[in-house]
Amino acid sequence: MDDFYHEGKVKIKLDPKLTPQANAQRYYLKHKERKNRMAYLEAELAKIEGNFAKAEEEWKRFGQLPSPETLELNTQGIDREAQLALKQFAKEGPAVPQAKSVPFRRFECMNYEIFVGKNGKNNDELSFKFAAKEDIWLHAKDVAGSHVVIRQKAGRDLPRPVLEFAASLAAYFSKSKNDTVVPVIYTPRKFIRKRKGDAPGKVVVNRESVVLVEPLRKEEVIA
Numbered sequence: 751m752d753d754f755y756h757e758g759k760v761k762i763k764l765d766p767k768l769t770p771q772a773n774a775q776r777y778y779l780k781h782k783e784r785k786n787r788m789a790y791l792e793a794e795l796a797k798i799e800g801n802f803a804k805a806e807e808e809w810k811r812f813g814q815l816p817s818p819e820t821l822e823l824n825t826q827g828i829d830r831e832a833q834l835a836l837k838q839f840a841k842e843g844p845a846v847p848q849a850k851s852v853p854f855r856r857f858e859c860m861n862y863e864i865f866v867g868k869n870g871k872n873n874d875e876l877s878f879k880f881a882a883k884e885d886i887w888l889h890a891k892d893v894a895g896s897h898v899v900i901r902q903k904a905g906r907d908l909p910r911p912v913l914e915f916a917a918s919l920a921a922y923f924s925k926s927k928n929d930t931v932v933p934v935i936y937t938p939r940k941f942i943r944k945r946k947g948d949a950p951g952k953v954v955v956n957r958e959s960v961v962l963v964e965p966l967r968k969e970e971v972i973a
Contacts, residue, residue: 768930776930779964783918786911793860852880855896855923859915862908863901866923870950873897877953883940886913888920891933891960895924897951899939914963921965933960 764773854876855866865880867873877887877897886900886908898920900912913936921932935958942953 765930772930775962776964779931779962782914783964786914789909789911790859790915797861854880857915857919859912860909862903862912864912864916864919865899865901866919867897867951870952873951874944877939877942878944881939883938885939886916886936887939887942888916888934888936889955890920890924890926891935893925895920895926897953898923902938914961917961917963918966921963922968924965927965930964931962932965933962935960 762777764770765776768776852865853868853872855868857864857866865876867876873896876899881887881899882902884902884904886902888898888900889895898916900908900916902908917934917936920934921927921929924932926932935955937955937958941957942955944953948954
């Protein structure tokens with residue numbers, strides 16, 4: 751086909767098993783996925799740059815501590831002034847957050863935490879004991895698969911790239927993982943419920959929206 755941006759022709763590889771519409775949808779989703787990944791990488795880069803700036807500031811403060819050759823040791827071999835300066839440095843230093851262990855697969859996208867259930871019982875625990883009412887719940891439509899939960903941030907609209915990344919996870923951890931395009935339902939957790947006698951992982955969804963996504967590839971899933 752003609753290249754509208756440069757002179758000449760461009761070749762586009764099509765899947766002969768798909769209709770022209772399905773091929774077009776496939777390339778559209780791939781383009782969308784790349785844009786979402788670029789947004790995610792830019793957010794991660796900004797976070798790294800922020801951490802680097804903090805590290806530089808800490809290194810500067812560390813450099814202001816007295817060097818060993820300037821210490822004036824007392825009879826116990828201690829420089830009291832240097833000792834106090836070191837204690838103050840440690841006191842003012844950044845707190846190191848302790849990672850909280852959870853029994854689910856954990857992912858992160860644009861500083862949003864995403865959790866994926868591992869089996870039916872684990873899905874129920876994720877959805878009804880761990881998730882908050884306003885967290886976003888996702889599941890591949892009409893097939894068996896893992897429950898997925900996005901930790902919602904109060905007062906903020908959920909970024910579309912985060913929703914689509916979580917939906918791609920729901921598609922991957924489902925029976926539709928090998929499909930080209932997978933419909934994934936999503937809703938606030940408060941709109942799902944479990945009936946008495948339902949099998950582990952089975953829920954009723956009272957209100958839902960649907961997003962079409964391409965499942966993540968195996969090499970992209972690390973958790």
